[in-house]
Amino acid sequence: MVKARQWILANKPTDLPRISGDQPTFKLTETDLPDPKDDEVLVKPVYISNDPAQRGWISPEAHPDRLYVAPAKEGEPMPARALAEVVETKSGSFKKGDWVFSQCGWTEYAVVPAKSLQPVPELEGGLSKTLYLGALGGTGLTAYFGLMDVGKITKDDIIVISGAAGATGSMCVQIAKKLVGCKKVIGIAGTDEKCKWVESLGADQCLNYKSSSFKEDLAAATPGPEGFANVYFDNVGGEILDFMFTRMARHGRIVACGAIANYNTMSDRATGLKNWFEVIQMRIQIRGFIVIDFLPRANEAREAFKKMLQEGKLKVEGGEHVVKGSFEDVPKTWLKLFEGGNQGKLVTEVA
Amino acid sequence: MVKARQWILANKPTDLPRISGDQPTFKLTETDLPDPKDDEVLVKPVYISNDPAQRGWISPEAHPDRLYVAPAKEGEPMPARALAEVVETKSGSFKKGDWVFSQCGWTEYAVVPAKSLQPVPELEGGLSKTLYLGALGGTGLTAYFGLMDVGKITKDDIIVISGAAGATGSMCVQIAKKLVGCKKVIGIAGTDEKCKWVESLGADQCLNYKSSSFKEDLAAATPGPEGFANVYFDNVGGEILDFMFTRMARHGRIVACGAIANYNTMSDRATGLKNWFEVIQMRIQIRGFIVIDFLPRANEAREAFKKMLQEGKLKVEGGEHVVKGSFEDVPKTWLKLFEGGNQGKLVTEVA
CATH class of the missing domain: 3.40.50.720 (NAD(P)-binding Rossmann-like Domain)
Structure with missing residues (x-):
């Protein structure tokens, strides 16, 4: 059994989300995760993707008939995409230490079905795997x-x-x-x-x-x-x-x-x-x-990017803004998006 | 030489066009028209088309780079489409008494190039030619x-x-x-x-x-x-x-x-x-x-309408709102468009 701190959606925000004060948008909690069952994996999100779209998922105006994903629910961890490391596994598809792509949200650890994860292949040329959250994702x-x-x-x-x-x-x-x-x-x-x-x-x-x-x-x-x-x-x-x-x-x-x-x-x-x-x-x-709507054709874009990289037409240096910090700082970093505080893709590295 | 009264665009309106008071949008004037020269025709607009689009043509914000027609000019007759009767002709294309389609504007008479006119064919089934301004135009x-x-x-x-x-x-x-x-x-x-x-x-x-x-x-x-x-x-x-x-x-x-x-x-x-x-x-x-943008394909629509009429699928009765009045009333009738005062196509018949 693993203890995991989580940033919970506490109150759907009607304006700029806030971390403290009255009606805070998020609340830091701690929960006991169950052990992974068959075909489940315990992952630790290390690189969290910060996306403006997340703001739409937590809007009180988000409606399941209108939004393109299920709206986030109060009382559940803030949804987010992340690159995570496999800590423990009850699945033949992943081994300990593997890097995976997960929609696990703002949590220190998560127990998730193996089939919800995607492998993160190594990138050529010494490029950082975090590019899978941004330029190459x-x-x-x-x-x-x-x-x-x-x-x-x-x-x-x-x-x-x-x-x-x-x-x-x-x-x-x-x-x-x-x-x-x-x-x-x-x-x-x-x-x-x-x-x-x-x-x-x-x-x-x-x-x-x-x-x-x-x-x-x-x-x-x-x-x-x-x-x-x-x-x-x-x-x-x-x-x-x-x-x-x-x-x-x-x-x-x-x-x-x-x-x-x-x-x-x-x-x-x-x-x-x-x-x-x-x-x-x-x-x-x-x-x-x-x-x-275009994910079935993702390879077409990936091939184009690979060729652009080989031909020196795609510059990824300076295109990532990685903020390293503690789990407590996850919401604060995300909020930089709305202050214009990032250049290129804003990624949180949980220290 | 013919005298013609004209409704001139006097002041481009920034809100609801007005006929009287301060900065009136239109002004009634009278002008001497020259005799038609070769290939010109003297026409008398009888049925004037009232279109919401005309409001855009006289907006102070209308700009030649943006509008799809040349913006109207202050001091010139208000632009409008009309069915007109040929009164005098120096063109082999039209004879006296012909009905023509003209962009002559709010004027009692106009001398126009014959090539700017289109003939108005007779409609089958006793339908009014004014339908060429609306349903069939x-x-x-x-x-x-x-x-x-x-x-x-x-x-x-x-x-x-x-x-x-x-x-x-x-x-x-x-x-x-x-x-x-x-x-x-x-x-x-x-x-x-x-x-x-x-x-x-x-x-x-x-x-x-x-x-x-x-x-x-x-x-x-x-x-x-x-x-x-x-x-x-x-x-x-x-x-x-x-x-x-x-x-x-x-x-x-x-x-x-x-x-x-x-x-x-x-x-x-x-x-x-x-x-x-x-x-x-x-x-x-x-x-x-x-x-x-679709005028080159106009016949396609006209054929469809003809077939709909034959099959009883197109109801034109009640679809025209013809207001008969004197030339003085032309702007007042047009303004009905913005009061929701018409049902179907609003046409002015100049008595």
Whole structure:
């Protein structure tokens, strides 16, 4: 029997999740785990993936008929994806010391069915296995299928990518510029330093949305009518999306991937989109998109990334932001996502 | 030489256009028209088409890089489509007394190039030629291509149509139910009387958006998850569109055809769309759409309508709202569109 501390979802948040004070979102508890039974495995999550999407899973507005996963439940551990080590096993599929991919959530240990786990293969070239949580995992697949299948980008396209210094956005920039060779790739990020990094990944230009001249800058980067954006890969929603409606080319495509600008607010208080008539007059196409619809084709993306890595077209250095800390700090690290505190994929390493 | 009174665009409106008072939108003037030169025709518009889209053409926000037609100019006659009679002709293509389709605008007479005119053929079965302005004209084509090509409706679809008692919406209802045979057709209109009429056109149900229980009614008409709408044909934008985001089925399609709810306000004061995350989580597809992109295929729709008429599947009685009045009343009649004052296509007959 193993004792495990867990971060429990205590109160579904209506605004920014909070760790302390009144109605804290999370609560640290300790529980006795049962011994693994046949075909079960005891795992220890070591690298925890921090994803903006988790905020949606714990929203009081999340509804099983609408969300693409079962909404999180109060009283249960905060759901999260992680790379975990096998500690004890009653399954022939895994041996002690194996690295596995698990949806075990914010817990020190978990007893899970072996069939819920996926093996984590070694990466060539001395690359860190944590890349399976980001560039080479779900995040990379999101960028790949969002651009190739949903956005249908071609080398003739001018493309704008918001959240460009984030996990998905930084992959988008590289796929658009280095794999497809888009005519112009414009990133949007939240600090000048991040913008520089995005440009180092291949963006022709990256604009700081916190600059007072941001809208003028974005308009200047997409001068009409020849320079309007053909594709907008949207990770943020809100005010930037609303402004982008006015910068899209006729028959332009918007890939609606994320809306972090409004994740910490109930929908009735969200920033409303006001430039809707642009969607009509410019005949814009918009597609909402969740990567799970494309998982059966994951290998296609993985092969593309392998080739990009071999050809030096995919830069993973600087694309991971690993925060090493104690289990107590897990929620605090996750909250960095909503402060713009990370560059690339934010990973928690539980010390 | 002919004298012609004209309704001139005097001031581009930032809210509801007004005929009198301060900064009136329109001004009645009189002008001397030159005699027609070679290949020109003098026409008298008799049946004027009243279209919500005209409001967009006169917006101060209309920009030549964005709008699908040249924005209207202050000092020039209000642009409008009309059926006109040929009064005098210097063209071999038309003779005196011919009926023609013209974009001549709000004027008593106009001298126009013959090549800008289209002939108006006689309709079989004693049907009024004014149908060429509505059901059998651009309005009907809008409904047809919006549903068939943009919305790609099938008989398995549950479809919601806003503005269902309007010119486009009333055609949509009939095409969805009588031509395609959609599983369920739900209309939205602004009075109980209109709703009854929409149901008489074939809608399974029509909801009054002015009812205090409207949102509950619409939710009950689209019960999740099996009864969510597969297609939403949107003529209105604004609050109804925002609510419809929450009633769409996974992978549902929205045909963004109109946004009359916000036509009389500058975009910064428009009703903002707040339920955007639904677009992502339900993987909704949205396509903005203007009928001009489909005009080369107009005959396809006209053939379909002819067959529907022959088979008794297209009801045009009650689908026209003809207001007979003097030329002075032209703007007042057009403004009925924004008061919900019309059922079906609103046509002005200049007495």
